[in-house]
Each structure stands twice: as structure tokens, then as C-alpha cells.
Amino acid sequence: MLISEFFIMVNQPTLLSSQLFYENRVVEVTLNRVMLGFWKEIETRRKRSASFNCISKDADHHFLLVSEIVGARETEEEDQTNKDGGRKHKVLLYPYAFTVSYTERTKHHCWRCKDIIFHCLDEAQRQQWVQTINNQLSLLSIRPKRLLVYINPYSGKQRGKWIYEQRVAPLFSRASISTDVIVTESANHARDHLKTEVDLKQCDGVVCVGGDGMFSEVVHGLVSRTQSDSRVDQNQPNQDLVPCALRIGIIPAGSTDCICYSTTGTNDPVTSALHIIMGDSQPMDVCSVHHNNTFLRYSVSLLGYGFYGDVLTDSERKRWMGPSRYDFSGLKTFLTHQYYEGTVAFLPAEDNLGNPRDKIKCRTGCHICEQGANNAHLLSGDHVHKMAEENSDKETSGDGVWRVIRGKFLAINAASMSCACPRSPRGLSPYAHLADGTTDLILVRKASRLDFLRHLIRHTNKDDQFDMSFVEVHRVRRFRFVPKHSSVISEVDLSETSGKKICNQVCTAHPNDDTGHSNWNCDGEILPHADIQVSVHCQLIRLFARGVERGTTFDTYTCSVIEGSSLSWQA
Numbered sequence: 001m002l003i004s005e006f007f008i009m010v011n012q013p014t015l016l017s018s019q020l021f022y023e024n025r026v027v028e029v030t031l032n033r034v035m036l037g038f039w040k041e042i043e044t045r046r047k048r049s050a051s052f053n054c055i056s057k058d059a060d061h062h063f064l065l066v067s068e069i070v071g072a073r074e075t076e077e078e079d080q081t082n083k084d085g086g087r088k089h090k091v092l093l094y095p096y097a098f099t100v101s102y103t104e105r106t107k108h109h110c111w112r113c114k115d116i117i118f119h120c121l122d123e124a125q126r127q128q129w130v131q132t133i134n135n136q137l138s139l140l141s142i143r144p145k146r147l148l149v150y151i152n153p154y155s156g157k158q159r160g161k162w163i164y165e166q167r168v169a170p171l172f173s174r175a176s177i178s179t180d181v182i183v184t185e186s187a188n189h190a191r192d193h194l195k196t197e198v199d200l201k202q203c204d205g206v207v208c209v210g211g212d213g214m215f216s217e218v219v220h221g222l223v224s225r226t227q228s229d230s231r232v233d234q235n236q237p238n239q240d241l242v243p244c245a246l247r248i249g250i251i252p253a254g255s256t257d258c259i260c261y262s263t264t265g266t267n268d269p270v271t272s273a274l275h276i277i278m279g280d281s282q283p284m285d286v287c288s289v290h291h292n293n294t295f296l297r298y299s300v301s302l303l304g305y306g307f308y309g310d311v312l313t314d315s316e317r318k319r320w321m322g323p324s325r326y327d328f329s330g331l332k333t334f335l336t337h338q339y340y341e342g343t344v345a346f347l348p349a350e351d352n353l354g355n356p357r358d359k360i361k362c363r364t365g366c367h368i369c370e371q372g373a374n375n376a377h378l379l380s381g382d383h384v385h386k387m388a389e390e391n392s393d394k395e396t397s398g399d400g401v402w403r404v405i406r407g408k409f410l411a412i413n414a415a416s417m418s419c420a421c422p423r424s425p426r427g428l429s430p431y432a433h434l435a436d437g438t439t440d441l442i443l444v445r446k447a448s449r450l451d452f453l454r455h456l457i458r459h460t461n462k463d464d465q466f467d468m469s470f471v472e473v474h475r476v477r478r479f480r481f482v483p484k485h486s487s488v489i490s491e492v493d494l495s496e497t498s499g500k501k502i503c504n505q506v507c508t509a510h511p512n513d514d515t516g517h518s519n520w521n522c523d524g525e526i527l528p529h530a531d532i533q534v535s536v537h538c539q540l541i542r543l544f545a546r547g548v549e550r551g552t553t554f555d556t557y558t559c560s561v562i563e564g565s566s567l568s569w570q571a
């Protein structure tokens with residue numbers, strides 16, 4: 001423990017201080033608000049010198065202890081013997097015990113819930129401790145008390161229900177959180193329930209148990225409901241949207257869990273549950289996607305046209321192949337080496353502190369996001385946007401100077417977060433930010449197959465994928481894409497196929513051969529239009545998370561649940 005941190009703890013007003021028994025020692029335990037930060041050892045059997053201890057071994061985060069007790073409860077009995085270093089010895093026996101549950105950081109951004117048992121002299125002392133701790137916890141208004149939980153029973157390896165019931169529900173109950181649990185019965189069940197039926201005032205947050213698709217459902221339900229409650233028309237592309245009041249929690253149980261990785265640094269369900277219990281809050285940008293004056297979808301991670309759109313389109317047609325379809329479609333799309341012509345117009349985020357190649361990663365308490373939110377607030381308002389005139393490369397509109405780029409592209413990607421995952425540990429745009437009001441627009445122009453392969457390989461190692469002559473990246477607030485054949489609307493046939501048709505599909509040269517244009521991959525969903533307009537809505541939603549914490553290397557983590565999917569090929 002740092003000396004300064006020790007004094008911060010000592011200087012907190014003391015709520016309760018008693019001599020209690022911990023294992024076979026008499027200790028003086030002090031409660032400062034909800035921080036049970038240290039105790040002084042008064043006497044020991046072995047007459048050790050007095051020392052200070054802390055319930056967390058993580059010295060860097062002592063100041064956070066104030067919010068890290070999960071709960072306290074009465075403990076009825078304690079084993080008369082206690083194993084300590086392999087030797088059994090008698091513990092001081094007092095029947096009045098209570099347990100304090102607290103969080104502890106372990107490796108790779110994972111958190112665990114630990115228990116510590118104190119014995120009291122009498123029942124009155126026990127009651128005083130349990131009640132005081134729980135009273136203090138209940139005063140923390142940032143912590144949720146009632147949650148609405150949606151479980152997708154078919155996510156990932158279909159273990160969502162088990163994960164929730166066995167690993168998460170007991171923690172919620174220990175933290176005195178009441179829940180309303182709905183196991184979804186079909187796709188869009190959660191979205192439609194949130195949009196129309198739920199009384200949002202009756203809960204403090206919405207939790208989804210599943211993967212990125214399930215999270216996207218909850219985002220669509222909550223954002224749409226918030227807009228309709230506020231009479232905001234989502235079909236207006238330049239409309240400022242109303243931020244959602246409720247936070248969203250993700251209990252990862254999907255195939256990829258990209259959003260969970262990017263906001264907690266791991267895909268561990270217990271860690272996510274503890275972030276929810278602590279009432280953490282991580283703001284997050286949301287992109288709205290429109291075709292003319294029609295709202296299409298929201299996106300929080302990746303919008304990809306060309307390569308990533310084609311891989312998704314092709315892999316959706318080959319669902320019968322299972323998870324290996326992503327690798328198959330990725331290889332097939334790469335070999336086909338299709339490029340697409342069109343015009344990209346974008347509004348650069350020139351006032352933003354960061355840029356996509358500045359090597360500043362988005363981490364807990366990110367100052368780039370903080371400054372970005374201030375700028376976005378100043379910029380908000382219903383602006384008039386005009387697409388650039390033909391043959392000009394700049395256009396001034398109500399909200400700044402738009403840049404226009406015409407060309408042939410292998411891929412056009414917009415990454416609103418790093419999109420880091422095990423297959424691409426740094427992600428599509430390693431220095432993208434979760435909540436700065438921007439998205440990183442990556443333009444991969446026509447290049448040789450070999451150069452494109454080199455570009456793709458750089459997503460899996462530490463080389464800079466943007467340091468190539470045919471790749472450019474811009475941090476933008478809005479963009480629009482118009483394909484050369486803009487009149488064509490792609491109604492993609494994704495029907496499940498079999499037999500001869502399957503053989504034809506595998507042998508087809510390219511997923512979009514007939515149409516001459518690609519489809520947008522919007523967080524793993526195919527958009528029905530290629531001509532789209534995208535606006536970033538700064539900090540529209542908040543998650544029960546705190547971003548990836550500094551101190552451990554996200555790039556080298558190992559993950560606990562990866563189920564045969566390849567995020568390098570999909571959103």
C-alpha cells in the first residue's frame with residue numbers, strides 16, 4: 001500500500017470500529033463508509049508485531065475499495081479447524097460471525113468475489129456490523145437494485161441459462177439485487193419487449209446474457225424506446241438522439257463477445273456481474289445508419305463494406321457449415337479479390353484530441369473520450385448536410401468541411417471501437433475510442449492481392465495495418481457512401497440451401513458477382529441498402545463497465561470462452 005493511499009483511508013470518517021476475531025487473531029477492524037479497508041492486528045498467539053492489512057491485495061486500487069464490498073451477511077457456523085499453510089490449527093471460537101464479500105482483481109482483467117469471515121463477541125455486535133455495512137451499501141445510488149435480465153438460450157454453446165443461473169444469479173442475490181428474468185423465445189423478443197412493453201421506471205438497468213447480437217437487440221430496443229418516449233423521429237438522419245437513462249450490462253455467453261472484451265478487457269461472466277453490482281458506468285457512442293430518410297440500424301462496433309460485407313453475406317448463406325463458414329467465406333472472398341467503385345464523403349473530427357494512429361488506447365477514465373464528449377456537446381444541433389458536388393473534394397455545410405473521396409475500394413470500414421478480439425488482439429482500429437463521438441473510417445483502395453494479404457495479416461500481429469500506401473484512415477463524425485450503381489438496392493437472398501444449390505454456392509466465384517456492388521455488414525447484420533448515411537451519436541448509451549483498466553496488457557490476454565468463431569472475418 002502506498003503511504004498516501006494509507007492516509008486517504010485513515011482520513012475517511014470512521015463509521016464503525018471494533019475488535020473482532022479473524023482466523024485466530026484479534027484485530028481492530030474499521031469501517032469507513034463502505035470501505036473495510038484495513039485492520040490492525042491487536043494480538044496474536046505467536047506475538048507477531050502489529051501490522052496493517054487490507055482486504056484487497058491490489059495496492060493500485062485501494063481508493064476504489066469504498067465501492068467494492070459486494071455485501072455482508074450473518075454467518076451461522078464456522079468450522080472449528082482452519083487450514084493454514086497445510087497445518088490445521090484451532091480458530092478462536094465465537095458463534096457470532098458475519099461474512100463480508102468483496103471483489104478482487106485477478107489476471108487478465110478478471111475480477112473475483114471473495115469472502116472474509118469475522119467473529120464477534122456477541123449477537124448485538126454482529127447485527128451492528130451487518131446492518132451498518134448493508135445500510136451504507138444501500139446508500140450508493142449508483143448501484144442497481146432492480147434489473148431486467150434477458151437470456152438468449154441459444155447464444156454460443158447454448159450455455160447462457162446455465163451461466164446466468166450458476167455463476168451470476170448467486171452474486172446478484174448476495175448483493176441484494178432483485179431481478180426480472182426473461183428467457184427469449186425468438187430473435188427480436190428482447191428488442192420488441194423493450195420497445196413496447198417494459199415499464200422502464202421499474203428497473204435500474206437492463207442485462208443481456210448472450211453475444212454481440214443479443215447486445216445489439218437490447219441497444220435497438222432501448223434506444224428506440226427512449227426516442228419514441230421523447231417523440232424523437234429516428235428517421236431523420238441529422239436528428240440529435242436522446243441518451244438512454246438505463247445502463248446495459250452484458251453477461252458474455254456468445255460466440256465472440258467483442259463488445260464485452262472492448263469494455264471490460266475479458267469475456268468472463270463473473271467479472272461482468274461484478275461490474276454490474278458495483279454500478280460501473282462506461283459511456284458508449286452509437287452510430288445511426290440511414291438510407292435517405294429511412295432509419296436502417298444502429299451500430300456500436302463495425303460497419304464494413306466490400307471485404308467484410310462480402311464475407312458476412314457469403315457466410316450467412318453457408319450457415320449449414322457451422323462456425324467454419326467464416327474461415328471458408330473469408331478465404332473465398334479474399335481469393336476473389338473484388339473491388340467496388342463509389343464515393344465516400346465524410347466530416348473529419350478535426351477538433352478531436354486523438355487520431356487513429358496516435359497510439360493512445362482507450363482505457364478506463366479516457367481523457368480523449370472526455371474531451372470528445374465536450375466537443376460533441378458543442379457541435380450538437382440539427383445541421384444541414386449536403387453531399388459534395390460532383391468533381392469537388394471538399395464541401396462546406398452547417399457543421400464543417402466535408403471531404404469527398406471517389407475511387408475503387410477493396411474495403412470500407414468504420415470502427416467505432418478497437419474491435420479487438422483473440423484473432424486480432426489489437427483490433428481493426430487499435431486506437432479507436434468507445435465514447436469520443438467519432439468512428440475511424442478505414443479506406444482500403446484497390447491493391448494487389450499480395451498487398452491486401454499483407455494488410456490483413458497485420459491485423460493479427462503488431463505491425464501497423466494503416467502504414468500502407470493503399471490504406472488511409474480518418475477519424476470522422478459522419479460519413480456517407482454512394483456506390484457507383486447507386487440505384488441498385490440489394491435485397492440479399494440468404495435462404496438456407498442444400499444439395500445442388502449448396503454446391504453452386506461453394507463454386508460461385510463471388511458472393512456479389514451478379515450485382516456489382518457489395519453489402520454493408522453492420523455489427524454482423526447485412527443492411528438492405530448500399531447507399532448509406534452514418535452519424536455518430538456521442539455517448540448515447542452507458543454500459544455497466546469501466547473500460548479496459550490499465551496495468552495489465554490487453555494485447556496478451558487469454559480468453560476463457562472462445563467458441564470456434566473467427567472475428568477477424570466478421571463483425
Ligand SMILES: Nc1ncnc2c1ncn2[C@@H]1O[C@H](COP(=O)(O)OP(=O)(O)OP(=O)(O)O)[C@@H](O)[C@H]1O
Binds near residue numbers: 154156212215254258
Ligand atoms: N430465443 C431465441 N431464438 C432464436 N434466436 C434468438 C433468440 N434470442 C435471441 N436470438 C437471436 O440470436 C442471435 C445471436 O445471438 P447472440 O449474439 O446472443 O449469440 P452468438 O451469435 O452466439 O454470439 P455473437 O453475436 O457474440 O457471435 C441474435 O441476433 C438474437 O437476435
